[in-house]
Amino acid sequence: MTDFAFPGLNLAVTTPFDPDGRVAFDRLEEHLERYIAAGIPGFVLSSGTGLHAYLSREESDELVARGARIIDGRAKVIVQTSALLVEDVVARTRHAADCGADGVMLLPPFFEGPTSDDDVVAFYETASQGGLPIIGYNVPHVVGVAITPDLFRRLAEIPNFVTVKDSSGDLVQQTDLIRTGLPVMNGADPLVPYALYAGAAGLIWGGANFAPKACVAVVKAAEAGDWSKVREFWRALEPAMNLIWQGDYGQSVYAAAEMTGYGAGQPRRPFSPLPADKREVLRAALGGLIESEAQS
Template identity: 65%
Template sequence: MTNFPFPGLNLAITTPFDDAGRIDYGRLEVNIERYLAAGVRSFLLSSGTGMHVYLSKAESEELVRRGAKIVNGRAKVIAQTSALLVEDVVERTARARDAGAEGIMVLPPFFEGPTDDEGIVDFYAEVAKSGLPVIGYNVPQAVGVAITPELLDKLNAIPGFSAVKDSSGDLGKQAALIRTGRFVMNGADPLVPYALYAGCDGLIWGGANFAPRTSVALVEAASQRKWDEVRDLWKILEPAMGLIWEGDYVQSVYAAADMVGYGAGVPRKPLRALAAEKLPALRHCLDTLTEREAI
């Protein structure tokens, strides 16, 4: 397939916070410019890694508006517009579209929402009326709803439904989604090279916040089927990508990004900075990577 709008690396960018816990837009601009210089050509704003669920509706909308303005057409912009009420998703999506977003990522209904396929299809059909490409978000371990191959086929009958981002962390289940022939994006950091080899169409990658240059290089090598090069690059990335997936994911990404030079402050409450006793192991995993990512 050649007409997928979000191929390759889409960076689930961290949302920077200042010492008072407010969004730091100055730091956001600095980081976006650095990521652009590193070769990133698509950003997901208000991502899970960017603490979407801990941003107010107004904050999320302003983050997308300012982020898109900073990018200014130099890369693609995707916005997460997930919310409990479908009406809120529709409104957030309209604001994101008006701000310049080119696509949206949306969780299925969560917290005692519908679990039957028909209810989920109805939800996404309502969201898709916005006119922006919709990326469904499969993270069943957090939401309680799994997007199966059968459900993915039904969702793709909706005009405007574009792809599913699979963050299940299960390569076998992701491969089953890929075999449908629908667009599938990997969202599980430890699976990146395996998902690319299996044929995923793109990546939404939080760990790339602390490894943009190496991540871009790996994706480019995979696009050229240079699998030996992919394997060599993954040897550099894998220790950290595996470690952050073991727990405290968001805190670990923020800490690692700060160590490498893409600081975004500390996560917003109720999350806290990564525990001090966990920092040495993370720093050790970043030794070789930090040299390669030198800004």
């Protein structure tokens, strides 16, 4: 859809941490500026890759306020406002709106939450009171709730509900959502070129933290319809994108970003740094990206 608000690459950006596990707010500007310089057109602040679930409400709010101020209209700003209580979702969303965010991304009720379609619709209806465009989040293997095509159609009737980010990792399920004719965003790193070819309206991409230039190139080639170029660029990205999806996702993204010059420190507890043996496997999967991303 030409009027879709979040086309192309939206980076689920890492949150910088200091050696003691505190959010490194003093490094945030440099961190975001590197990605803006690499051509990233949209950001998700307090993202899952940025350990949203392990940030306090105060930390997340400050991260959003500072991040939106730094970006200052140069890229789209999406904020994850997921919370267990829908009242907290509304409050977080209103804060994001006050900071100038363009939209929010939020999970359906999670942690042994309700699974009926009616309850999921009621949740998002209340969340829409926050006043910003909503990106629903389909990650059924984590949440226990699947956004099916029928549920997607119902959600699309809610004011402010604009799209679903599909992180199921199942291309069949994603193309079922795409065939509704409603805009769908891909959130599964290994599916990027296939999802774009299938008609995904946009991407929310965590792996792009460690290879923003190559990821921007893939999306631009897809937008131009040059699928041979897409395949050429994807060939360099595919080993690492497949590897991080197989486990240790957050630790792997942080470790890979450090290797390619986009480090954000180590992920905070309860995560530990990626072990040395897995770092070596990751380094091999990155291959030439380590050098190419470092080049200006």
